[in-house]
Amino acid sequence: GIQVEQSPPDLILQEGANSTLRCNFSDSVNxxxxxxxxxxxxxINLFYIPSxxxxxxxxxxxxxxxxxxxxxxxxxxQTTDSGVYFCAAPLSYQLTFGKGxxxxxxx
Amino acid sequence: xxxxxxxxxxEVTEMGQEVTLRCKPISGHDYLFWYRQxxxxxxxxxxxxNNNVPIxxxxxxxxxxxxxxxxxxxxxxxxxxxEPRDSAVYFxxxxxxxxxxxxxxxxxxxx
Numbered sequence: 001g002i003q004v005e006q007s008p009p010d011l012i013l014q015e016g017a018n019s020t021l022r023c024n025f026s027d028s029v030n031x032x033x034x035x036x037x038x039x040x041x042x043x044i045n046l047f048y049i050p051s052x053x054x055x056x057x058x059x060x061x062x063x064x065x066x067x068x069x070x071x072x073x074x075x076x077x078q079t080t081d082s083g084v085y086f087c088a089a090p091l092s093y094q095l096t097f098g099k100g101x102x103x104x105x106x107x
Numbered sequence: 108x109x110x111x112x113x114x115x116x117x118e119v120t121e122m123g124q125e126v127t128l129r130c131k132p133i134s135g136h137d138y139l140f141w142y143r144q145x146x147x148x149x150x151x152x153x154x155x156x157n158n159n160v161p162i163x164x165x166x167x168x169x170x171x172x173x174x175x176x177x178x179x180x181x182x183x184x185x186x187x188x189x190e191p192r193d194s195a196v197y198f199x200x201x202x203x204x205x206x207x208x209x210x211x212x213x214x215x216x217x218x
Contacts, residue, residue, distance in 0.1 A: 043209035
């Protein structure tokens with residue numbers, strides 16, 4: 001099946017700092033998604049981004065499908081951004097999740 | 108829309124007991140997924156349905172696990188008999204073919 005690798009595994013930021021999270025995938029995809037799991041365990045979808053760039057407030061994502069990677073940018077980080085960020089790529093309609101990047105934003 | 112609804116939110120049971128987890132997908136979504144999350148294995152897909160039909164159950168750990176979707180608005184995941192290693196958070200998610208929406212999860216503890 002498809003392999004999904006995320007980096008870095010852990011990230012600690014001072015509030016207000018910017019960060020970039022990376023997701024590499026092993027095969028061509030037509031569906032790449034980013035999720036945020038907050039400290040209470042809730043999984044929230046952030047982006048559906050098979051290619052190109054999308055922005056939502058302080059978050060943006062870029063997927064370069066031909067090079068098999070996606071980036072999630074977080075600008076002016078806030079403590080509420082803490083949690084684990086997952087990317088997921090499909091095999092057919094089954095999403096395979098990476099191990100995630102654990103982000104801690106400290107005030 | 109209320110989003111994906113799961114019940115119960117927490118379940119504590121003894122080894123050997125039957126456990127039934129329930130899910131109501133978002134109305135209009137024709138894909139339903141059951142995932143399990145543990146510290147050791149992360150998020151694993153157990154089974155998914157399309158138009159109420161099971162498409163791939165290769166992620167179901169063993170015969171003790173079964174899932175049904177009798178109609179477009181309801182699915183169950185059953186574990187019988189339960190074992191301590193089944194302790195995990197079980198997520199249901201639904202989709203119309205693109206973005207995936209997760210329910211709040213059921214935290215299962217088997218003692």
